[in-house]
Amino acid sequence: VTFETKGVITLPFPNPDFSQRRIYWQVNLESQGIVLSDRQLDTLANRFRLSSEQIAGAVKNACNQALWRAASEFEELPLNSTIKPTLNDLLVAAREQSGNxxxxxxxxxxxxxxxxxxxxxxxxxxxxxxxxxxxxxxxxxxxxxxxxxxxxxxxxxxxxxxxxxxxxxxxxxxxxxxxxxxxxxxxxxxxxxxxxxxxxxxxxxxxxxxxxxxxxxxxxxxxxxxxxxxxxxxxxxxxxxxxxxxxxxxxxxxxxxxxxxxxxxxxxxxxxxxxxxxxxxxFPSPDEASRRQIWEGIWTEEIPLSPDIDFDFLARQFKLSGGNIKNVALAAAFLAAEADSAVMMEHLLQGIRREYQKMGKVWDNVLTG
The missing domain is CATH 3.40.50.300 (P-loop containing nucleotide triphosphate hydrolases)
Known part of the structure; x- marks a missing residue:
């Protein structure tokens, strides 16, 4: 038997839309005994444009993650215990299913x-x-x-x-x-x-x-x-x-x-x-009040700060952006580490001086009082 070739027909298979994705999530979750609220199902279906296979993989991986977490918290899991993934587990698993x-x-x-x-x-x-x-x-x-x-x-x-x-x-x-x-x-x-x-x-x-x-x-x-x-x-x-x-x-x-x-x-x-x-x-350049907030909030809890630091003066005197302030704080932290001391006002002023040099600004000692 011979067949006469007339050409190739390409049939497109579009990605599932929101309604289809929601059904896939619901079916795969219920197969694992997991029931989510309508709002949670909507969140998963809306946030990630995944295929049916990817959704099945995300549910499986989220369940495994929940089991691993429970196993690390208990020396021995209770008999007949039901370990279910959280919504966050499912969101993380869905993100991992996305292409790279x-x-x-x-x-x-x-x-x-x-x-x-x-x-x-x-x-x-x-x-x-x-x-x-x-x-x-x-x-x-x-x-x-x-x-x-x-x-x-x-x-x-x-x-x-x-x-x-x-x-x-x-x-x-x-x-x-x-x-x-x-x-x-x-x-x-x-x-x-x-x-x-x-x-x-x-x-x-x-x-x-x-x-x-x-x-x-x-x-x-x-x-x-x-x-x-x-x-x-x-x-x-x-x-x-x-x-x-x-x-x-x-x-x-x-x-x-x-x-x-x-x-x-x-x-x-x-x-x-x-x-x-x-x-x-x-995104405007920060005003004085915003600069003070940035100066105070840039530090981690572990960094020792000297009580002599005058954040009001720094915010008022130096019109720096948030990015500049971060650079200054990092430079000051290294100066303090070298001196084996807390971050002091002199370290911050030295950091600002270096930042001014990078910005092509003239450093005026009058600014520092």
Whole structure:
């Protein structure tokens, strides 16, 4: 028997949507005797875009983690004891099921910071929490309430952080990643942009394809490298630069995760681009009260501090960013370690002097009294 070949038919198998993922979570959990609340099931299905196999693997790994933890707490587990994973176990296991293809294209950031670590104006903190809430409750607005039918573009959550260096933009991204228990990847746009026509789009496409399986937050650092003000098209280079910007906007809107762009120069960004973002959060240079909070909060409990340190004077006299203050504190800690003493005012002033040198500022001894 011979068959005449007419061609190959490709049948697409799309990733499961929110409703399907929720069913997969529920079935796999109930098979292990685990019953979660509707809100907890929603959280798992909404937060991670996983396949049915990945969800099954996450449940299995979370159960194993719970058993290992119980075994380490008890010398002998009680007979007929039922050890069930917590929601946090399941969230961690789901994150571990996500792909790691992004590691070849971006740098994974270890998110260390929480809400208590970041010092910003009240409205900026409120915006950061609104960003988290949009990620947490997108399944309600878009899926249950059907708001996706009103959108002509994708459901990507695109954010711009603007402000001077050292004011907490990367820290804020880490806070969001910790709050949502998602991985954070930092992309250096200067490495993505290519002088060869079409290569920038290929690089961006690879990043977003990898991000889909990574369930990650994308942090595009120093967005000015690509998103400068678009001028009139005078030559082919200008035309392709605009194509690159338009392509990135399209991919950001299609990506069902969070994309964060940082810039030190908000005024250089094209307003047409800014209008397409969900949030623009400004990170101002800290005022005196904020600087005092940063000075007091930068230290660990183990670091010995001399009672002679005048935080009011430091905050009032030196207009430093949070990043600068961290550098000064670290330098002062090393000076104290060398002297085998507590951190003293003289160590901090020496650290500030070195920081001024790095910043190209003139050190005036009058400032120190």
């Amino acid at each position: 293809n992004l590691t070849e294209l971006a740098r994974k950031v270890s998110s260390k910071y929480n809400w208590q670590d970041i010092i910003l104006p009240t409205d900026a903190v409120a915006q950061l929490k609104e960003i988290c809430n949009q990620a947490k409750y997108r399944h309600i607005v878009y899926d249950k309430w059907g708001f996706h039918r009103k959108l002509s573009i994708g459901k990507g959550l695109n954010v711009l952080f603007s402000g001077p260096p050292g004011t907490g933009k990367t820290m804020a991204a880490e806070v969001i990643a910790n709050e949502l228990q998602l991985e954070l990847y930092k992309i250096d746009l200067s490495q993505v942009v290519s002088k060869y026509i079409g290569e920038t789009e290929k690089n961006l496409n690879r990043i977003f394809l990898a991000a889909e399986t990574a369930n990650a937050i994308l942090l595009f650092d120093e967005a000015d490298a690509l998103f400068g003000k678009r001028s009139e098209v005078r030559d082919s280079h200008d035309r392709y630069a605009n194509i690159e910007i338009g392509y990135l906007l399209q991919k950001m809107e299609e990506y069902e995760g969070i994309s964060i762009l940082t810039t030190n120069l908000r005024q250089n960004l094209d307003e047409a681009f800014v209008r397409r973002l969900a949030f623009t959060v400004h």
